[in-house]
Amino acid sequence: MTDQIATPDDALRMTVFGTGYLGATHAACMAELGHHVLGVDVDPGKLAKLAAGEVPFYEPGLQEVLRRNIDAGRLRFTSSYEQAAEFSDIHFLGVGTPQRRGEFAADMKFVDSVIETLAPLLTRPSVIFGKSTVPVGTAERLGTRARELAPAGADVEVAWNPEFLREGFAVQDTLHPDRLVLGVDRDRPGRAEAVARQVYAALLDEGITFMVTDLATAELVKASANAFLATKISFINAMSEVCEAAGADVTVLADAIGHDVRIGRRFLNAGIGFGGGCLPKDIRAFMARAGELGADQALTFLREVDDINMRRRTRMVELAREACGSLLGSRVAVLGAAFKPDSDDVRDSPALNVAGQIQLQGATVSVYDPKAMANSKALFPTLTYAESALAACDGADVVLVLTEWPEFRKLLPSDLDGVVRRKVIVDGRNCLHPTDWRAGGWVYRGMGRP
Ligand code: UDX
Numbered sequence: 115m116t117d118q119i120a121t122p123d124d125a126l127r128m129t130v131f132g133t134g135y136l137g138a139t140h141a142a143c144m145a146e147l148g149h150h151v152l153g154v155d156v157d158p159g160k161l162a163k164l165a166a167g168e169v170p171f172y173e174p175g176l177q178e179v180l181r182r183n184i185d186a187g188r189l190r191f192t193s194s195y196e197q198a199a200e201f202s203d204i205h206f207l208g209v210g211t212p213q214r215r216g217e218f219a220a221d222m223k224f225v226d227s228v229i230e231t232l233a234p235l236l237t238r239p240s241v242i243f244g245k246s247t248v249p250v251g252t253a254e255r256l257g258t259r260a261r262e263l264a265p266a267g268a269d270v271e272v273a274w275n276p277e278f279l280r281e282g283f284a285v286q287d288t289l290h291p292d293r294l295v296l297g298v299d300r301d302r303p304g305r306a307e308a309v310a311r312q313v314y315a316a317l318l319d320e321g322i323t324f325m326v327t328d329l330a331t332a333e334l335v336k337a338s339a340n341a342f343l344a345t346k347i348s349f350i351n352a353m354s355e356v357c358e359a360a361g362a363d364v365t366v367l368a369d370a371i372g373h374d375v376r377i378g379r380r381f382l383n384a385g386i387g388f389g390g391g392c393l394p395k396d397i398r399a400f401m402a403r404a405g406e407l408g409a410d411q412a413l414t415f416l417r418e419v420d421d422i423n424m425r426r427r428t429r430m431v432e433l434a435r436e437a438c439g440s441l442l443g444s445r446v447a448v449l450g451a452a453f454k455p456d457s458d459d460v461r462d463s464p465a466l467n468v469a470g471q472i473q474l475q476g477a478t479v480s481v482y483d484p485k486a487m488a489n490s491k492a493l494f495p496t497l498t499y500a501e502s503a504l505a506a507c508d509g510a511d512v513v514l515v516l517t518e519w520p521e522f523r524k525l526l527p528s529d530l531d532g533v534v535r536r537k538v539i540v541d542g543r544n545c546l547h548p549t550d551w552r553a554g555g556w557v558y559r560g561m562g563r564p
Contacts, residue, residue, distance in 0.1 A: 125149050125188075126312055127202040131228045133160050133191065135284065135391070135459070136245060136277055137208030138169065139176060143288040144206075145183035147316050153191040154198045161191045172458035172485045175285045199235035204309055208245045208277070213395040220249055220399035225256070233260040239269035241306050243296075245277045247336050247396055249403040253329040257299055273298050273306035274329050276336035281390065282456030293323040297332025337403075340396040341416060346381045347388045348422040354384035354562025355425075364562030365544050384562045385543040386468060386516060387426035389453035391461040394420070426561070430468045430514070430542050431475070433559055437512040437538045442476035445535065447510035449503055450517025450543075451483035451490040458485040460493055465516035468542070470494055482506035484519050504533055512538045518545035527554025 125148045130141040133155040141153040155161050163170045167181040183189040192198065198205070209224035225246055232242075242260060244253055257272035264270045274297035279287035294314055298306045307326055311318060318324055327335070354364040364384045372379025388394065397416045404413040431441075438444040446469075453463040460466050463486075473479040473496065482500045483490060491499055500506035503521065507513050507530050515522050523545050531537065537556040539546070544560045551558040 124312060124315065126204060126309075128152075128204040128206060128313065129154055129198040129202050130206045130208055131155075131198070131232070132207065132209035132224070132246070133157075133164055134208070134210055135171060135173070135281060136210075136279065137206075138164060138180070139173065139279060139284040139288055140206060140208050140245060140277070142176060142179045142183060142189060143285060144313065145186075145189040146179050146289065147313075149188065149313065151183075151189050152198055152201045153189070154193070154195065155191070156193060158193060161193055165191045172456075173284050174282065174456055179285055195231050195235055199232060199237075203236075203238045203240040204313070205232065205240065205242045206245055206275075207242060210391075211246050211248055211395075211399070212391075213398055217402070218398035219402035220247075220395070222248070222252065225252070229256050229260050230263070233263035233270065234265070236260070236264040236266045236270050239266055239305075240264070241271045241273060241304070241309050243273050243275045243306070243310065245275055247276065247340070247392070247399075248274075248333055249399060250330050250333040250337065250407070251403075253297060253333060254299070257302075257329075268302075271299065271302065271304040271306050272329075273310070274332040275310065276332055278336070278339060281459055282454065289317070290320070291317070291322060293325060294318075295325050295327060295332050295335050297327050297329040300328045337396060337400045340393055341400055341413075341419075343381055344388055344393045344397050344416070344423070345419050347383075347393075348419040350382045350384045351387055351426050351562075352422050355422075355429075357562040361564050362562075363564060365560070383544065385426065385518075385545075386430045386464040386561070387423040389462040389464045389467070390457075390459060391453075394423070394462045427464050427467050427471070429561070430464075430516070430540070431471045433540045433561075434468075434472055434477075434512055434514055435475075437540055437557070437559065438477070440476075441472055444477045444511045445509050446472050446477045446479045447500075447507040447513045447534070448472075448479055448481040448497075449483075449506060449513065449515045449522045450519060451481050452486035452517050452519075455517055455519045456485075458483075458489055460486050460489045463517075465542070466490055466494055466497075468514070468516055469497055473497055480506045480508070480510070483517065484521055504529065507533045510534045511536050512540060514540050514542055515546060516542045518543040522546075527551050527556050531555075 127150045145151045211220040214221040253274040357364040368382040448469045540559045
């Protein structure tokens with residue numbers, strides 16, 4: 115492949131620690147901006163794949179960016195922290211902060227381990243930009259710790275540069291974000307802001323808003339953005355429950371209230387709710403942190419947001435049971451396993467959760483997803499997996515659409531007529547046209563629609 119972008123004169127050298135969804139995307143996109151980037155991870159399997167130009171997960175457009183920049187010599191990968199410390203004095207931290215087992219709080223072991231390993235190797239003045247979603251107060255704590263450990267001592271800065279990318283749009287969101295936020299240590303003015311302006315020069319030239327805040331505000335911007343999005347989804351799902359009780363249609367309601375620009379139509383899709391590696395664990399970690407800070411009352415509503423969300427999964431199981439009479443011995447087709455379309459991510463996926471619950475209640479569940487089959491099999495090996503949507507629907511008593519992939523939206527009643535045992539479809543994402551399915555002789559059930 116040809117090198118499509120020239121390396122600019124002001125290209126920087128930088129490292130990115132963590133090569134998961136966030137880190138791999140950030141590394142590839144920083145190279146796309148013309149910088150020289152070294153991606154660092156402790157997982158040799160992931161590194162080997164990335165170095166060979168293979169993205170270890172499904173993310174539209176990322177493979178092209180990765181390959182183009184490896185070929186241009188701007189992007190490399192390593193497991194060596196020594197090499198990373200030698201390579202640059204600008205370090206991005208993009209490792210995971212999963213939910214701690216049995217608790218709401220975030221597990222900081224990966225973030226802490228980067229600092230514990232990297233800081234003792236920092237002999238030159240360095241800037242560490244945190245990108246992971248962390249409990250407020252983390253950046254300050256890590257800065258203190260890094261300065262304790264580093265030979266460069268007080269010349270090591272920790273700044274926070276939260277990442278807002280959505281899976282499925284990761285490249286677009288990184289190269290053309292809605293805004294850039296940078297938290298800097300107000301007590302120790304350093305060069306973090308100047309360096310960030312150089313790193314993101316191309317984006318700033320585009321006119322993208324760049325907000326510089328204190329460390330705590332930057333950390334909270336990320337937590338509160340995710341809390342707001344989760345609340346918006348649970349709000350419409352709560353309306354969906356009321357619509358069901360009243361015989362109203364939540365999709366029309368969402369369209370109507372969404373016309374008010376103060377409300378907006380986006381993120382008002384009712385269905386089986388939110389999942390994935392971010393929103394669920396981030397709102398829980400936010401509640402846990404607020405509790406530690408003595409501000410737990412401020413976020414008790416997030417408990418309700420979480421409850422509404424989890425109720426949607428139970429509701430979907432009930433709808434499947436109503437459709438079958440009894441789940442015991444029924445055949446249930448599940449279309450979709452990823453937590454959302456254009457992703458192969460099944461972390462806390464509502465679709466897989468519903469499939470698992472139904473199977474545990476005695477039904478035979480046949481699952482198909484265009485991209486998430488391998489990850490689903492690894493997480494839920496006991497479910498039956500089909501080769502195609504039609505194969506999943508073979509002999510089904512009910513078809514459940516649980517992820518709104520375009521492939522499922524395009525299905526026609528006639529595609530499935532001769533395949534299923536009973537013509538019943540439950541639309542867990544309100545992504546099908548009820549009139550078409552009913553006209554085709556099917557029983558259609560949506561969520562929050564009559
Ligand atoms: C989210 C945030 O959007 C992103 O800014 C942050 O950086 C990481 O977390 P992501 O997890 O990729 O991104 O997915 P998102 O598009 O936000 O969807 C989250 C979940 O909400 C999905 O399960 C999706 O199906 C669900 N959702 C979304 C709804 O149920 N209804 C909606 O209207 C929108």
